[in-house]
Amino acid sequence: MALTEQSTGKDIQTKRWKLHYNEAGEGYPVIMLHGTGPGATGWSNFSRNVEGLSGKYRMIALDSPGWGGSDIVDGTFENRFMINAEAVKLLMDELGLEKAALVGNSMGGAATLQFCASYPERLSHMITMGAGFSPSPNIFVPGGLTEGIRIIVETYKNPTPENFRRLVSIMVYDSAFVTDELCKMRSDNALKSQANLDNWLKSFGPKFAPGMPTHELQARLAAYKGPSLFVHGRDDRVVPMEGSMRLVSLVENSALHIFNKCGHWAQIEHAEAFNALIDGFLQANGVTPSGGAGSVGAPVTGSKEKAWGG
Template sequence: MNADTPPDIPRPYSEVRRRLPGTALINVRPGLSLETMHVPGPSPALVLVHGGLGNLWNFYPQLDRFAGHRELVAYSLAGNGRSEDRAQHSLSGHVRDLAELLAALDVARPVVVGWSYGTAVALEYAKNHPVSGLVLTAGGAFGLTPVWELPLLKLVTALRLYRVLPGGAALRSLAKRTMLHPDSPDSLAADMVRSNPLPRRASAWRTVTDAFWGYDGRDGLDAITCPTLVAHGSADRVVPREAARRTAELLPRGEFHELDRSGHVTVAEQPEAFGALVDSVVNRV
């Protein structure tokens, strides 16, 4: 894609929401139900794992693109979206949640797609469970947490500032400056805020600080032998490009792809290009 190529704009979130089936709370064990969208289709299933402070609608462009063409599972991590909270948040706990959710849905050997902090869940799941393929984007096996993030999140949680954090124009402006490529349209920033408003639950903020802070999953990557694609935005200001590229190098069948005209939100800034990369992994399977 060259500099003259116009940005790829997904279908508006509100329209995608109307076109797709609703979500359901799937009980994975006593005391924990996860907000889930399960769309039937051909296998292998695509399992979509969102990032920190997110929910299953982070993947609305991919839900729109693949619904009816591929079995889909998208869910909100425990404590996020409408999912119930866990007593404690740990990465191993969230991996267990995913394993139990897929068992409840009778989904075997999926292609797992992780975005941002969701790449940590995807990688750790693949180390210990059979998968057909992996797609990691805006993340990797390390380097996911900016140095300023932990003190900021702890301050928000300690003072319960999540109850009064801004939305609307202020949040759209923040998303545009920190998460998106400079050429991404304002309409995309608006849809980001609509699909993923800042959570008003302390549990969503604790998920990041307790489960994902300082993640380093480089040990054991040699056990992941499925086809793996690591896609990274050319203008990602959250996760360093080198962390994604090095992750691909450490994976036995890893490939690195850079997505032009994209920041941290590759799944929405370049939905067709990203979807084509997912298709390439499915086709190899």
């Protein structure tokens, strides 16, 4: 039976926020963190990966505070990356998890880096995909907002199916993922909480609450000795590939994987290959998968239209 949001969805009260997450499988915990797009959730970003990997690992896809079914937050008072990292730590506390592997896409990748800097003793494997990291001025890409970020902002202001078509188109390399069903689904999901849309816009740009100073974040990442994997799409129009190239040069025990013909959503556009990459990385770095019927690399149930990322 195929997994669904309803069959895997759970709510938990932590010391600060009520958090919504999706969980499936048994074994070593792998926590997946979604991106910043309007209407994004853990399930929307990672449903195919949760389903594809749950035969081997305890897969957990979290809705960050201010998204999906988790509590509303105002990012003008606290830095969102630090909020998101703390939410992971509090979730782990409630679930009794001493350590976990983190997989973060885009904003979730930035939260993974922040988690590494803030709670390194709770992180066993660091995996980011399309994470922004710019400790110094770019030399290969233009300054200012990328094309993808500009469209994200416009879609937050006016989350119509038409704007979501532009948003999804900029996120992927393969236009087959851009469907009417997908665009309407994302629009409907975003409009469930006008407060989340408003709060994101309030905290964007100059009003974004300051986080850990860049030099301190960079130093803490450089000090991390755990296994790390940085993933990027060669055709990413939201976050330049240069950020992941910088990360692999900074973090000692790390590797970089670039997907060709891939935009900002490698976990969706190349789901089977992405699942196999994560599985291989975990096993090569000390994780023994649990038993079960699932197998990484096997066909994932559902069509492209079911994958509607974040």
